[in-house]
Amino acid sequence: MTHPPGDPMRALRVLLMTILVVAGLGAAAYGAGVAVQHYEHGRETASARDPLPVAPSSTGATDPTSEQSSAPPSTPPTPSETERPDPQPVLEPGTEGEQVRELQSRLFQLAWLPETTTGKYDATTRKAVAGFQTKRGIEATGVVDQHTWRRLVAMTETPTHDQMFNVLHPGPTLLGPGDEGTDVRDLQARLQSIQWLTGDVSGTYDSTTEQAVEGFQAKRAIPVTGEVDQRTMDRLHAMTVAPTHAAMFNEAPDTGSNTPGTLDARCRTGRVLCIDKTSQTLRWVVDGKVLKTLDVRFGASYSPTREGVFHVYNMDADHVSHLYGSAMPYSMFFSGGQAVHYSSDFAARGYAGASHGCVNVRDYDGLAWLFGQVRVGDEVVVYWS
Structure with missing residues (x-):
């Protein structure tokens, strides 16, 4: 059907279509404006935060407005001054090998262990580690954790292969052949006290002294040179006491006999x-009758001779000390490592010295006779009268 010009229905339809077109364009413009506002808001919000890396989501997308956008990268935190990581064992008792040798060498540098390494984390090593820890304010577990190891490494030098495997080299000579003077007399008197040197102290480093030093070094696994280096000197001093003037200058000691006190009822x-x-x-008393009397001396305050009633449990006419390497002729053991035995140091120095806990006798012939009388099981009474 056609409508004539000026038809009111047609005009109405055109008006309606115009209104719809205008409305659609307005909606589109409004949507675009909202999107722009949202983008601007997101940009402003992001710029107000610290410029930290954005952690990706599980889908790989990045959300600049999410909580993850402000989180730092997943790196471990740095411990504070009072915060320490959990200690992890590095070395512990029962461990063996080269790293234990390194540990022992480093502990030797700080005087916690002897120079010789074993490569075995034994009770002695554990005790040394615990001592080191206590000294440095670390919990004394006796186990080397990371904190203990770092502290030990910082305080010591890396040991060489020879140091770790007991390949010893002589140090600079302190005393050697041809030297003379008081230091040589001191050396000779000390060697004499542990029976490596016989005869008079001369004050001259002669061939006899050289041979005595060689013997002492060989006995203790020190490089055998016949010359005294620091290692030899330290070991000799650890085994002996400072000699008296009489011992260094061959003066006769007081050999007067002591007067016995009251005989103990036991x-x-x-x-x-x-x-x-x-x-x-x-x-020496048999059924109440005194058959022999000998002068004796005892241990120092740090190694006293024990008092009480004991029994002879072992006898050895040619005993040599396992701890000190010195001869102990006619030893009669009565309490642990303590024994009645002859002492050349007592014979040379008298009461200026002391034993390491044993009962020293200075009359060699008298003790030899007594040794022939005593039997294992005989009683020993040590007392103050």
Whole structure:
């Protein structure tokens, strides 16, 4: 059907279509404006934060307005001054090998262990580690954790292969052939006290002294040179005491006999080595009768001779100390490592020295006779009168 010009229905339809077109364009413009506002808002919000890397989401997309956008990268935090990481064992008792040798070498540098390494994390090594830890304010577990190891490494030098495997090299010579003077006399008197040197102290480093030093070094796994280096000197001093003037200049010691005190009641029956600390005498008593009296000396305050009633449990006429390497002729053991035995140091220096806990006798022939009388099981009484 056609409508004539000026038809009111046609005009109405045109008006309606115009309104719809205008409305559509306005909606589109409004949507675009909202999107722009949203973008601007996101940009402003992001610029107000610290410029940290954005962590990706699980889908790989990045959301600049999410909580993840402000999180730092996943790196471990730095411990504070009071915060320490959990200690992890580096070395512990029972471990063996080269790293244990390195540990022992480093502990030796700080005087916690002997120079010789074993490569075995034994009880001695554990005790040394615990001592080191205590000294440095670390929990004394005896186990080397990371904190202990770092502290030890910082305080010591990396040991060489030879140091770790006990390949020893002699150090600079302190005393050697041709030297003379008081230091040589001191050396000779010390060697004499542990029976490496016989005869008079001369003050001259002669061939006899050189041979004595060689013997001492060989016995203790020190490089054998016959010359005294620091290692040899330290070991000799650890085993001996400072010699007296009499010992260094061949002056006769006081050999007067001591006067025995009252015989202890426990010594009056049976076969007894009756040892009186007050009068410094030893009496061999059989059924209450004193058959022999000998002068004796005892241990120092840091290694006292024990008092009480004991029994002879071992006898060895040619005993040599496992700890000190010195000869202990006619040893009669009565308490642990303590024994009655002859002492050349007592014979040379008298009461200027002391034992390491044993009962020293200076009369060699008298003790040899006594050794022939005593039997394992005989009683030993040590007392103050």
